[in-house]
Amino acid sequence: MANRNTAGFGLIAAGTMGSTPATSGQGKYKIDAGYNADIFQGQPVKMASGYITDGTASDTTATIGVFNGIFYNAATTLKPTWANWYNQPISPANSEDVTAFVLDNPFQLYIGAADAAVAMAEHGKAFGMSTLAQTPGEENSGQSRAVLDYANRHNNTHQWRLLRSAEDPENGDTASAYASYVVVQNLNQVINGSGVTW
Numbered sequence: 001m002a003n004r005n006t007a008g009f010g011l012i013a014a015g016t017m018g019s020t021p022a023t024s025g026q027g028k029y030k031i032d033a034g035y036n037a038d039i040f041q042g043q044p045v046k047m048a049s050g051y052i053t054d055g056t057a058s059d060t061t062a063t064i065g066v067f068n069g070i071f072y073n074a075a076t077t078l079k080p081t082w083a084n085w086y087n088q089p090i091s092p093a094n095s096e097d098v099t100a101f102v103l104d105n106p107f108q109l110y111i112g113a114a115d116a117a118v119a120m121a122e123h124g125k126a127f128g129m130s131t132l133a134q135t136p137g138e139e140n141s142g143q144s145r146a147v148l149d150y151a152n153r154h155n156n157t158h159q160w161r162l163l164r165s166a167e168d169p170e171n172g173d174t175a176s177a178y179a180s181y182v183v184v185q186n187l188n189q190v191i192n193g194s195g196v197t198w
């Protein structure tokens with residue numbers, strides 16, 4: 001049976017490690033005005049030189065969390081503006097930076113789709129996120145199209161630890177591509193701290 005999903009959808013918050021209360025809390029960070037890469041909702045992000053940037057360029061990049069939208073004052077209308085994705089480049093009014101909302105609990109669990117069948121023996125390994133094989137995101141909804149990258153998995157050095165099947169009835173065929181899985185950050189930028197440019 002094939003899965004209903006035919007593309008990735010980034011990462012969607014779904015509980016926390018240890019079944020502790022899941023507030024889906026998010027922190028406020030900054031995106032440098034004029035940053036020149038799109039960031040879609042559900043996409044992993046990292047911090048570089050104090051600003052939030054795309055975190056999918058390398059499977060071994062430590063991430064700060066998952067992107068969940070932006071707020072800024074529009075340069076043309078001067079009106080407060082919210083969007084669930086960063087459509088680059090955005091240069092707000094008065095030389096301000098863009099406020100980014102990031103799901104930054106390092107123990108937050110997420111549901112993501114894998115781009116290939118994942119054998120049981122691969123559960124527990126660390127996967128990267130990829131947007132290279134498909135459109136990075138959906139510009140109408142702002143949702144990421146990133147997937148767990150089966151070809152780029154490792155015992156330890158990649159971003160997202162695959163814990164188990166998400167038990168999603170419409171996307172539960174683990175012998176096919178785009179099944180849903182539960183993952184947690186494996187390389188948290190704040191906790192690991194090594195090799196990070198703040």
